[in-house]
Amino acid sequence: MTQIRTRLERGRGALGPALSLVHTGRAATRAVLTAELGVTRATAGAVAAELEALGLIRVDTRPTGPSGAQGRPSHRLAVAPGGPVALAAQVHADGFRAALVGLGGELVATAPGCMTVPADPAHVLGAVVDAGAELLRASGRVCVGAGLAVPSAVAEPDGTALNPLHLAWPAGAPVREVFADRIAAAGILGPDGDPVPSFVGNDVNVAALAEHRHGAGQGAQHLLVVASGHRGVGGALVLDGRLHTGSSGLALEVGHLTVEPDGRPCHCGSRGCLDVEADPLAFVEAAGRTPGPEVSLLEQGRDLLREEYGDPAVREAAHVLIDRLGRGLAGLVNVLNPDRILLGGLHRHLLDADPERLRAVVADRSLWGRSGSVPLLACALDHNSLVGAAELAWQPVLDDPLALLGGQPAV
Amino acid sequence: MTQIRTRLERGRGALGPALSLVHTGRAATRAVLTAELGVTRATAGAVAAELEALGLIRVDTRPTGPSGAQGRPSHRLAVAPGGPVALAAQVHADGFRAALVGLGGELVATAPGCMTVPADPAHVLGAVVDAGAELLRASGRVCVGAGLAVPSAVAEPDGTALNPLHLAWPAGAPVREVFADRIAAAGILGPDGDPVPSFVGNDVNVAALAEHRHGAGQGAQHLLVVASGHRGVGGALVLDGRLHTGSSGLALEVGHLTVEPDGRPCHCGSRGCLDVEADPLAFVEAAGRTPGPEVSLLEQGRDLLREEYGDPAVREAAHVLIDRLGRGLAGLVNVLNPDRILLGGLHRHLLDADPERLRAVVADRSLWGRSGSVPLLACALDHNSLVGAAELAWQPVLDDPLALLGGQPAV
DNA sequence: CCTATTTTGTTTAGCGTCGGCACAAAGTGA
DNA sequence: TCACTTTGTGCCGACGCTAAACAAAATAGG
Numbered sequence: 001m002t003q004i005r006t007r008l009e010r011g012r013g014a015l016g017p018a019l020s021l022v023h024t025g026r027a028a029t030r031a032v033l034t035a036e037l038g039v040t041r042a043t044a045g046a047v048a049a050e051l052e053a054l055g056l057i058r059v060d061t062r063p064t065g066p067s068g069a070q071g072r073p074s075h076r077l078a079v080a081p082g083g084p085v086a087l088a089a090q091v092h093a094d095g096f097r098a099a100l101v102g103l104g105g106e107l108v109a110t111a112p113g114c115m116t117v118p119a120d121p122a123h124v125l126g127a128v129v130d131a132g133a134e135l136l137r138a139s140g141r142v143c144v145g146a147g148l149a150v151p152s153a154v155a156e157p158d159g160t161a162l163n164p165l166h167l168a169w170p171a172g173a174p175v176r177e178v179f180a181d182r183i184a185a186a187g188i189l190g191p192d193g194d195p196v197p198s199f200v201g202n203d204v205n206v207a208a209l210a211e212h213r214h215g216a217g218q219g220a221q222h223l224l225v226v227a228s229g230h231r232g233v234g235g236a237l238v239l240d241g242r243l244h245t246g247s248s249g250l251a252l253e254v255g256h257l258t259v260e261p262d263g264r265p266c267h268c269g270s271r272g273c274l275d276v277e278a279d280p281l282a283f284v285e286a287a288g289r290t291p292g293p294e295v296s297l298l299e300q301g302r303d304l305l306r307e308e309y310g311d312p313a314v315r316e317a318a319h320v321l322i323d324r325l326g327r328g329l330a331g332l333v334n335v336l337n338p339d340r341i342l343l344g345g346l347h348r349h350l351l352d353a354d355p356e357r358l359r360a361v362v363a364d365r366s367l368w369g370r371s372g373s374v375p376l377l378a379c380a381l382d383h384n385s386l387v388g389a390a391e392l393a394w395q396p397v398l399d400d401p402l403a404l405l406g407g408q409p410a411v
Numbered sequence: 412m413t414q415i416r417t418r419l420e421r422g423r424g425a426l427g428p429a430l431s432l433v434h435t436g437r438a439a440t441r442a443v444l445t446a447e448l449g450v451t452r453a454t455a456g457a458v459a460a461e462l463e464a465l466g467l468i469r470v471d472t473r474p475t476g477p478s479g480a481q482g483r484p485s486h487r488l489a490v491a492p493g494g495p496v497a498l499a500a501q502v503h504a505d506g507f508r509a510a511l512v513g514l515g516g517e518l519v520a521t522a523p524g525c526m527t528v529p530a531d532p533a534h535v536l537g538a539v540v541d542a543g544a545e546l547l548r549a550s551g552r553v554c555v556g557a558g559l560a561v562p563s564a565v566a567e568p569d570g571t572a573l574n575p576l577h578l579a580w581p582a583g584a585p586v587r588e589v590f591a592d593r594i595a596a597a598g599i600l601g602p603d604g605d606p607v608p609s610f611v612g613n614d615v616n617v618a619a620l621a622e623h624r625h626g627a628g629q630g631a632q633h634l635l636v637v638a639s640g641h642r643g644v645g646g647a648l649v650l651d652g653r654l655h656t657g658s659s660g661l662a663l664e665v666g667h668l669t670v671e672p673d674g675r676p677c678h679c680g681s682r683g684c685l686d687v688e689a690d691p692l693a694f695v696e697a698a699g700r701t702p703g704p705e706v707s708l709l710e711q712g713r714d715l716l717r718e719e720y721g722d723p724a725v726r727e728a729a730h731v732l733i734d735r736l737g738r739g740l741a742g743l744v745n746v747l748n749p750d751r752i753l754l755g756g757l758h759r760h761l762l763d764a765d766p767e768r769l770r771a772v773v774a775d776r777s778l779w780g781r782s783g784s785v786p787l788l789a790c791a792l793d794h795n796s797l798v799g800a801a802e803l804a805w806q807p808v809l810d811d812p813l814a815l816l817g818g819q820p821a822v
Numbered sequence: 823c824c825t826a827t828t829t830t831g832t833t834t835a836g837c838g839t840c841g842g843c844a845c846a847a848a849g850t851g852a
Numbered sequence: 853t854c855a856c857t858t859t860g861t862g863c864c865g866a867c868g869c870t871a872a873a874c875a876a877a878a879t880a881g882g
Contacts, residue, residue: 013868031830040870045831063877071829072877153779162779222658235746239650246748247633250779253745261672261683268778272672334664335646335746337657367679368564368573368661424839442859451841456860474848482858483848 012402014039018047020241020398022057022077023103024213029074030059048077054405055083055142056103056397079104084405085139086393087132087146087188087196088386089125089179090203091117093166093230094296096124098132099383100139101390105214107383109135119168121161121178129182136188143188144404145196145393148179149203149385151229156249159200166231176200191405199392204234204344205243205252206388207379211342212238213391216380220340224332226254226325227344227379228279229298233328237336257331259324274328278321280346286317298346305349318353325350326361333366333374341376348378423813425450429458431652431809433468433488434514435624440485441470459488465816466494466553467514467808490515495816496550497804498543498557498599498607499797500536500590501614502528504577504641505707507535509543510794511550512801516625518794520546530579532572532589540593547599554599555815556607556804559590560614560796562640567660570611577642587611602816610803615645615755616654616663617799618790622753623649624802627791631751635743637665637736638755638790640709643686644739648747668742670735685739689732691757697728712757716764729764736761737772744777744785752787759789 014037021027021036034044051057060076067073085100085108095114102108111131117124125148136143152164152175159176161169169175176198184195201209208225211217217225223238235254237244245251255275256268263272276282280297284290287304291297308314325347332338341362343351351358355376363373381387397404425448432438432447445455462468471487478484496511496519506525513519522542528535536559547554563575563586570587572580580586587609595606612620619636622628628636634649646665648655656662666686667679674683687693691708695701698715702708719725736758743749752773754762762769766787774784792798808815 029830034830041831042833042871043869046868067878069829070827070879072831072879074830155779239655244650247750248748248779251746251748253748253778256745256776256778257742258669258672261669269775331668331742332746334667335662335743337659337662337664339658364680365667367664367667368566368659440859445859452860453842453862454840457839478849480858481850481856483850483860485859 012050014043014047015050015401016399018044019051019056019103019401022051022079023105023394023398024218025104027077029076031074033077051401052080054401055080056401056405057083079106082141084142084144084191084397085136086144086390087129087136087183088149088390088393089128089132089146090149090383090385090389091124091128091167092151092203093117096128096131097383097386098128098135099386099390100132100135100141101387101394102141103394105210105381105387105390107387108141109139110383110386111135117167117169119170121169121173121175122182125175125179125182126185129179129186129188133186133188142191143196144190144397146179146183146188146198147206147389147392148175148198148200149206149389150175150200151203151234153253154200154202154205154249156245156247161200162250197393197396199389199395201243201245201389201392202234202236203229203385203388205236205245206392207344207381207384208236208238208342208388209243209391210381210384210386210388211379212241214381214387215384216342216377217340220338222336222338223340223342224329224336224338225342225344225379226329226332226347228347229345230296231279231281232275233279233347235332237338254328254332257328259327274324278324278328278347283317283321283346283350286320287311287314288317301346302349305353309353318350319357322350322354322358323361326358327365329358329362329376330365333362333368337368338374341374342379343376344379344384351376351378423461425454425458426461426812427810429455430462430467430514430812433462433490434516434805434809435629436515438488440487442485444488462812463491465812466491467812467816468494490517493552495553495555495602495808496547497555497801498540498547498594499560499801499804500539500543500557501560501794501796501800502535502539502578503562503614504528507539507542508794508797509539509546510797510801511543511546511552512798512805513552514805516621516792516798516801518798519552520550521794521797522546528578528580530581532580532584532586533593536586536590536593537596540590540597540599544597544599553602554607555601555808557590557594557599557609558617558800558803559586559609559611560617560800561586561611562614562645564664565611565613565616565660567656567658572611573661608804608807610800610806612654612656612800612803613645613647613660614640614796614799616647616656617803618755618792618795619647619649619753619799620654620802621792621795621797621799622790623652625792625798626795627753627788628751631749633747633749634751634753635740635747635749636753636755636790637740637743637758639690639758640756641707642690642692644690644758646743648749665739665743668739670738670742685735689735689739689758694728694732694757694761697731698722698725699728709757713760716760720764729761730768733761733765733769734772737769738776740769740773740787741776744773744779748779749785752785753790754787755790755795762787762789 027033058080088099090097099110100108152161161175180198190196217223225236235252256273260272266273280301438444469491499510501508510521511519563572572586591609601607628634636647644666646663667684671683677684691712
């Protein structure tokens with residue numbers, strides 16, 4: 001079998017870093033690539049050509065009109081239209097979502113699905129994978145891998161869901177194995193003809209990855225993300241562009257930091273944990289409301305903060321929750337010393353409601369908050385867990401574009 | 412000036428990793444080097460030759476006698492006798508220490524010094540640097556750098572001591588700058604003729620580095636160290652062989668985790684912090700003793716645990732402190748998910764006193780302690796802060812042996 | 823309009839680092 | 853003594869880059 005791809009002499013080692021730069025939108029032109037990679041123009045050109053030959057990016061050689069800058073205008077580098085995609089899947093309390101995500105974190109297609117998540121992971125994972133397979137068929141794109149985000153800690157290296165709290169799943173369900181099975185059963189094949197590699201991660205973890213690469217976390221070296229979507233509180237840390245999941249995938253289980261000395265008991269045996277004191281349920285109850293069955297807890301909490309903030313009970317509840325969240329964040333700042341913190345779910349609405357109060361609590365309670373306090377921002381991406389699940393699948397390609405897409409060298 | 416060193420064709424890129432392997436005792440022969448580096452025997456041989464030419468290691472070609480194994484016996488790789496050293500310095504509550512530390516973490520020479528640490532860092536740092544300079548003169552060795560361990564958080568990138576708690580120093584003292592000044596003033600020059608580079612780190616941080624490379628932390632991927640020497644509690648995290656100091660050097664300030672809901676007030680504004688509930692003073696007081704002026708708090712606590720553990724009051728105090736420490740460690744396990752924990756200072760003696768109790772508390776309070784609990788061990792090195800300070804100075808050499816010791820290539 | 827300048831892209835030559843391979847060396851085991 | 857196993861070394865070539873010269877495409881200024 002003859003090799004179509006032109007074999008080039010240069011630019012294989014720098015291929016991964018270069019692709020990452022395009023992926024995260026930090027390399028719009030070859031000139032930028034040259035500077036960012038610290039290589040010569042010759043190498044950057046070869047790298048770009050190689051990535052184009054792999055079908056990952058497109059070099060746009062058309063003139064761009066007057067740019068205002070002196071010198072020869074650069075050719076623009078862009079994600080290849082119609083290029084490969086990753087299959088992204090997410091399971092949450094109310095059902096699932098499937099999507100195709102291209103290079104650059106672009107959502108190519110989405111398929112929502114509602115259902116009560118049954119006790120058997122194979123059911124809902126089968127459904128979400130089938131939805132993804134249908135999207136793939138319709139798009140005709142090449143698939144590089146599949147990623148799944150679940151609202152549970154995922155233990156490594158087995159890939160089991162240890163605490164799928166608001167799913168009906170059993171603790172310790174072998175999610176990665178089941179997901180891989182469904183992917184293989186659905187016949188989702190990669191460029192090499194084998195079933196695509198599959199990955200599973202905690203939803204907040206992968207969301208943090210997405211925010212770091214395409215959202216509000218760009219450029220942060222030590223990014224801490226804390227979020228609460230339904231019940232409990234999740235955390236994630238991105239260190240130098242890589243997710244820090246600890247030695248067995250269980251790092252950043254931030255839900256059991258003590259934030260209310262005489263708080264309510266937690267299932268962990270302690271009392272006053274972040275998990276039960278600063279999630280949407282805690283807020284709705286603190287505001288003196290009863291959880292309504294028609295909207296989710298998160299939506300109810302968001303609407304209270306946005307539309308009924310004039311109500312003294314709501315405002316008081318917000319203050320209480322902001323103080324609790326601030327104490328938890330301060331503890332994390334003392335341990336992790338991040339250079340940026342992103343908040344998601346209810347917490348981003350709490351930040352919106354009274355940013356100054358939250359910043360003050362964190363600065364006051366973290367020993368070093370005074371000496372240059374940490375920026376607190378809201379998450380910026382709409383479907384950061386989906387995009388993040390896709391990041392897991394894209395990662396091997398970003399690390400070595402030739403391994404999956406290069407085929408074997410010509411004989 | 413002619414270049415003595417033979418210029419070789421191979422083994423420049425792998426030089427650093429190879430030196431690190433010898434440094435940490437993981438490469439006793441060239442055959443091991445070949446396997447560990449994943450290179451060919453040819454490259455490993457060239458690397459070893461280059462390191463020998465730099466005066467860092469020695470290849471022992473003498474026959475080693477019957478080894479029992481089949482095949483040609485390997486030549487042994489060892490740290491070069493009389494090779495370069497790093498100057499290590501430590502300032503603590505009762506004075507200072509200086510030492511020379513060779514490759515492999517070997518203490519070549521030590522000089523203790525007692526004094527009440529004055530408010531002016533320049534005094535004590537001048538004294539410790541002079542002691543180190545004297546050791547260097549006496550040994551006649553080449554110096555690659557100088558490292559200093561201080562009992563305070565060190566802010567990056569300025570190198571200021573933020574909370575030199577039990578020293579008389581002012582908060583924010585520019586320790587790195589002063590230390591570098593003293594080094595230059597003492598005329599401690601490197602192979603290039605310039606004053607050697609100088610480094611400053613928190614004592615627990617650098618101790619963790621030393622334990623990871625030469626002590627009880629060897630082989631751990633995510634090593635957490637918690638220690639308490641005099642007042643307060645310090646922490647450190649070594650991730651993949653590198654110290655995790657956070658974005659501004661202030662990570663692992665673990666002293667303000669809440670471990671006693673209704674505990675005593677802490678200077679941070681909260682109450683029941685690890686810092687005031689689990690340090691030597693807290694233990695001595697919990698045991699109903701008064702801090703004696705003749706021995707240090709740490710020694711007093713250690714002796715109580717070793718020699719008066721039969722006393723119910725001592726035992727009860729130990730249990731209380733073990734429980735507090737365990738709750739703090741559990742919180743850290745939930746956030747960091749380390750694969751090993753080392754304890755130093757008073758905490759190692761608490762571990763010795765009742766290892767099962769401490770393990771049980773950590774396993775019970777950390778959400779994932781049950782599913783494979785974390786190994787808890789005592790620190791193993793005698794002067795781990797000194798050796799760790801030297802590690803800071805050795806690090807550039809380990810990263811690129813040619814940069815400092817290679818000189819310029821022959822013309 | 824023409825030329826100088828600036829910046830980007832491409833071609834060619836060459837070099838440094840490593841793998842592959844053949845061979846030599848030094849031990850063990852029958 | 854002769855296989856066999858493992859380690860050390862020399863030679864060649866592949867790979868991935870830099871360096872440097874040249875070409876191209878825009879702006880700036882006369």
